[in-house]
Amino acid sequence: METVNPADDFIPAGLASLGIEADEIDLAVMAAFHQLLWPPLLELLALDTEGLEVERCPDLSKAPQ
């Protein structure tokens, strides 16, 4: 799995674009979350789900139709 550089642009760019302020501790925590979540998130996005008929408003109390 590719290692993500916590210092990449994602976090500062995202914060700046949304106008969210963050101190050094916030940034360190966010970097840790990013390192943990981002690689599997990219894998999730790359999953081939083409052809899957997605349930619309599924009733989660029941088996899928």
Place this chain on the structure above:
Amino acid sequence: MSNGLDLGLRAQAAAIAAGDVDPGELLEATLTRIEERNPALNAVIETFPERSREMLAAAPEGPLYGVPIVIKDEWPLPWRAQRFGAAELMVPTAPAESGPYRALRDAGAVIVGVGNMHELGAGSTGNTSVYGPARNPWNTERCPGGSSSGPAASVAGRLVAGAVGADGLGSVRFPAAYCGLTGLKPTFGRSAMDGHHMAPVTTLIVSGPLCADAGDCRLLGSVLYGEKLAAGETTGLRIGVVRDTVSEDVTPEVAEACDAAVEALRAETGGEVREVELPGLDPATLAAILIINSESMAGTTPERLNKLNPELSPLARGSLKYRMLLPAAATTQATRVRTLMRRRLAALFSEVDVIAWPTIPAPAPPLDAPMVELPSGTTTADQANVRGAALANLTGIPSISMPVGLSDEGLPIALQLQGAWGTDELLLDVAEALERANERRWVESLPPLAETSPTEA
């Protein structure tokens, strides 16, 4: 006449109904017990004796008449807004009736306290809370599990015989497992949820009972469901086991205890064990995390995040800000994974009745360093725990955790069973079958802290 304090939930209810226990004496003894034991546990973060006495005075003769219950700091009460274990929530809250409150009140139960919880419900250990962490009665230096930490520690410490938790990514099952209790995560939508601050948006969170055994969960669960969870048959049970990270990347003693429990269950039910395939557990876990993240951030604005209460933990502050950055495309993909896993489970449940794997890969870690050592290496308990729990929340299926052993360090080990949608009753039946197979050894085990108290003197 005994005060009934150390009876289980259904025994308390039966003793009161039979006139063998006076509910007023039980309430006062429970309040005294909380005063005695809670300083070591920090399980109950607020009591309100006058409110409890008023509840008892007005209680109808329902199935829990006079039985003291702890409720998690996740629902409002008419006299108290929930705090969600945090210095602040992202949405406004106020005192109010909630579904679980009404269900308990109408069943005649007496709410004696509010249970501590992991801050914002965002952890499997219970080691972070605005009230300070709850502690595990089996070892007060260990995590009680989260996020329903206080409800679990309350029952394991025998402060009360039953508690109401909530489960969005395992938050009933983890503390049940760490504290040696039985905890039921209902099928989505079956148990009372209204009044919860996320009720309008959540597709994962459910209320659920935490008790010493499955019979008590059946009783408290019936109250939360608003319908009787009837007992049934388990003869010829088809048990599916998945040879994947969830069952293999666990400590040797967890693997051994859970394997033995599955075999005992097979023998007790005259059933069979089948190895089954369930691909996609890792993306399913991330999908559940992404969905609950997006639901929990509903209505949150950047301006709001710039005014966070400084008393929120650094982890919560950074986590909330990071969640705002997650791409919508990932959440959309998560809903596709949800469909995929629901279909896979539907197919699987035509082959087996239940799927079994360990609830937690390792027993409760230290409060001050919640890490676990697994065959794959050392990792955070949160990271390791969630991969065995999130599937049930993502797909809506019910799940139950029950104690199946103690580690060399004297900490509980737990097995999780998951069934098809609406088979909550079957899971309780199966848990009871396993209790019979184990001669109730594990459900009747008491932590040292709960063995004696001046209250009994």
